[in-house]
Amino acid sequence: MGKVIIEWRPDRSLNISLAIQIEEFIKGRINKGDWLVGDVLPSQRQLAVQLGVNRSTIVSALGELTAQGILEATVGSGTVVANNSWSFLVTKEKLNWRRYIDCGFHKANIPTIQAINRFEFDEGIIRLSTGEVSPDLMPQEAFSRVYEAMSRERIPLNYLEPLGLLELREALGRYLESDGIRVGSKEILIVSGSLQGMQLIALALLGRGSKVFVEEYSYAKSLKVFEYSGMQMAPVITDKKGPTPWMMAADSFDAPSSILYTIPTFHNPTGRIMDTPRRRELLDWCRKKQLPILEDEAYKELYFETPPPPSIKSMDDSGNVLSLGTFSKSLAPGIRVGWIIGPEPVIKRLGDIKMQTDYGASSVSQWMMVHLLQSGLYEKHLENLRQQLKSRRDTVLGYLQAYFADIATWNTPGGGFYIWLKLNRVLPTEKFFHQLLEKKVLINPGYIYTFKGSSYIRLSYSYSSMEDMKTGLQTMSAVIRHLQGGKG
Numbered sequence: 001m002g003k004v005i006i007e008w009r010p011d012r013s014l015n016i017s018l019a020i021q022i023e024e025f026i027k028g029r030i031n032k033g034d035w036l037v038g039d040v041l042p043s044q045r046q047l048a049v050q051l052g053v054n055r056s057t058i059v060s061a062l063g064e065l066t067a068q069g070i071l072e073a074t075v076g077s078g079t080v081v082a083n084n085s086w087s088f089l090v091t092k093e094k095l096n097w098r099r100y101i102d103c104g105f106h107k108a109n110i111p112t113i114q115a116i117n118r119f120e121f122d123e124g125i126i127r128l129s130t131g132e133v134s135p136d137l138m139p140q141e142a143f144s145r146v147y148e149a150m151s152r153e154r155i156p157l158n159y160l161e162p163l164g165l166l167e168l169r170e171a172l173g174r175y176l177e178s179d180g181i182r183v184g185s186k187e188i189l190i191v192s193g194s195l196q197g198m199q200l201i202a203l204a205l206l207g208r209g210s211k212v213f214v215e216e217y218s219y220a221k222s223l224k225v226f227e228y229s230g231m232q233m234a235p236v237i238t239d240k241k242g243p244t245p246w247m248m249a250a251d252s253f254d255a256p257s258s259i260l261y262t263i264p265t266f267h268n269p270t271g272r273i274m275d276t277p278r279r280r281e282l283l284d285w286c287r288k289k290q291l292p293i294l295e296d297e298a299y300k301e302l303y304f305e306t307p308p309p310p311s312i313k314s315m316d317d318s319g320n321v322l323s324l325g326t327f328s329k330s331l332a333p334g335i336r337v338g339w340i341i342g343p344e345p346v347i348k349r350l351g352d353i354k355m356q357t358d359y360g361a362s363s364v365s366q367w368m369m370v371h372l373l374q375s376g377l378y379e380k381h382l383e384n385l386r387q388q389l390k391s392r393r394d395t396v397l398g399y400l401q402a403y404f405a406d407i408a409t410w411n412t413p414g415g416g417f418y419i420w421l422k423l424n425r426v427l428p429t430e431k432f433f434h435q436l437l438e439k440k441v442l443i444n445p446g447y448i449y450t451f452k453g454s455s456y457i458r459l460s461y462s463y464s465s466m467e468d469m470k471t472g473l474q475t476m477s478a479v480i481r482h483l484q485g486g487k488g
Helices: 018-032 044-051 055-067 097-103 111-119 140-153 166-179 194-205 276-289 344-357 363-375 377-404 429-438 466-483
Strands: 071-074 078-081 188-191 211-215 232-236 258-262 293-296 321-326 338-341 408-410 418-423 456-460
Touching: 018 055, 044 055, 044 429, 055 071, 111 429, 140 363, 140 377, 166 188, 166 338, 166 363, 188 194, 188 344, 194 258, 194 293, 194 321, 194 338, 194 344, 258 276, 276 293, 338 344, 363 377, 377 408, 377 418, 377 466, 429 466
Parallel strands: 211 232, 211 258, 258 293, 293 321
Antiparallel strands: 071 078, 188 338, 321 338, 408 418, 418 456
């Protein structure tokens, strides 16, 4: 069964009732083959929110379609698309796309993450958790200068070699020396963002039955990158300093090939920083166990006052660590340029698989990054971005003190994007999520990052305006208090 996604709303200016518009819309999607037999519709409450109508309108529309045999209410599954032999479809033989969709390697994400991905682009939504920089924080003037320089130079836009643009790899090598990482151009692969780096590692280095060890709360848990090809994600016991795999049972590491994934600097979602002794301890233990480390340094450059500890990769003298980096968080997600650092044979293997999947990252973006790095514009932008993010963090911390002091606790991050908010009392999480959606407020609940339930919420101060953050947090506080039986 597939979950139906609706990106449409009835037109209130038409002289046609909202219920009839909804009926005709659903019939049309089924008739076109967009919705397949067995597909599950959102709940009546969710439909009312998504379509912007009263729940009674939804009940009327679904009731009529059920009476016609188009939809069917099933116990435990909700409302589903029934069969495709109704009178308005008998003139066409329908290809059963459901059979193909269900056979694909990639499985559907959980409904909450699908809703987040969809509603982030809904007009008027307040995004309290979006993990990207606001357009207001992007260096538009620097971009303009680089575009102008590139147009004068008439740069070639041909396909690039498997590892990516040599000039960019050399510039990155020089740039990374400030972190103590010394690598040659053949030890760097340019990728279309760090997420693609994770996908390539899954495809090229890990087989079915492999284990990917992740912290108890982890960005990787909200993805299907490793699971789609038969790998298993396993939680690692974590303390305030980071992962402690040595606390796990010995038989936890019995998979044919495994890797440990960690975000040591301004961790997503918790904002935690792993200190230098823990980084060394983790590296030494993994080296002895011959367990490779996948280090994700997406937020490393976004410190506010004190630079973070050196990366684990900078301590690695035996090729035990693969390091991911990206310009998506520090510059703009649309640049789609990231990198993997690792031993030359591994990078060569990953480059070969990348050529099989997309034949290389954008040459325009790669040349752009060469100019930004070589001109010093990138480092100048980082200095300004750090100041802006720190100011935003401080403002949001003030809002939390005003609206959440008696119902939650939170961290004070030294960099990155995220505040990790812990509610003092557990709420019905999905109900909470959808009640906020009804009020045009979108959050990332903590349970999408973990293997169990959670009373945490990931907040981000990097995207929404401070005015929207204030409104959204006031709304969220009121909904929490209402669900907990208090005033609001």
